[in-house]
Amino acid sequence: MIETLYNKYFQKSKVFLYPILELEKCFNINSTTTYLFLKDHKEDDMYLYVLFKINDYKSFTLPCRKKIIYNKFFHEIKILSNTEILITFNLFPICSDWEYFIEGKYSKFSKQSKDKILKFFNKDKANYVYVESFLYPEKYFNIYSHLLNVNLYHLEKTGELCDKLDIDKETLNYSSKDLEKYTNTLNIVEI
Numbered sequence: 613m614i615e616t617l618y619n620k621y622f623q624k625s626k627v628f629l630y631p632i633l634e635l636e637k638c639f640n641i642n643s644t645t646t647y648l649f650l651k652d653h654k655e656d657d658m659y660l661y662v663l664f665k666i667n668d669y670k671s672f673t674l675p676c677r678k679k680i681i682y683n684k685f686f687h688e689i690k691i692l693s694n695t696e697i698l699i700t701f702n703l704f705p706i707c708s709d710w711e712y713f714i715e716g717k718y719s720k721f722s723k724q725s726k727d728k729i730l731k732f733f734n735k736d737k738a739n740y741v742y743v744e745s746f747l748y749p750e751k752y753f754n755i756y757s758h759l760l761n762v763n764l765y766h767l768e769k770t771g772e773l774c775d776k777l778d779i780d781k782e783t784l785n786y787s788s789k790d791l792e793k794y795t796n797t798l799n800i801v802e803i
Contacts, residue, residue, distance in 0.1 A: 624777040631732030638676035652787035690794040716776030746774040
């Protein structure tokens with residue numbers, strides 16, 4: 613039950629796009645950050661940059677490597693260090709959801725994407741109900757109307773209960789030129 617508003621900024625790409633990749637068993641989500649843009653490239657190119665922090669490169673297990681490389685969204689990988697791996701996913705296969713995401717229209721996502729997002733978040737955790745309210749706002753307009761002390765009509769007219777992404781907070785502090793120097797190969801058998 614929502615009793616207070618979620619007031620802090622959170623990475624929209626981590627909540628609304630990363631779960632669609634269905635990689636939840638590969639990495640601890642707390643060790644993962646997601647980005648939409650590079651510092652020299654802030655155009656809408658439908659890439660999701662996922663920075664995984666691991667304790668040791670060798671702990672990057674074979675099942676996880678396979679799950680990533682054979683993922684339908686996989687584009688490329690950059691080994692930044694023994695503890696950081698940057699994986700780029702091309703989200704063109706869900707271009708409609710991508711467009712809704714960029715516009716801040718999370719409630720317009722496809723049912724398939726919404727199901728993946730909600731499956732990713734545990735129903736027993738406090739953040740689940742917030743995520744559900746962002747994907748299905750019509751079920752929560754009355755609660756938010758009361759919490760925000762605004763007329764229900766205004767919420768229904770807006771249609772969304774979550775703000776849009778912040779481009780600066782969704783930008784990785786690397787340029788495309790910076791990333792060129794890193795290897796882009798990941799052997800799924802060795803390591």
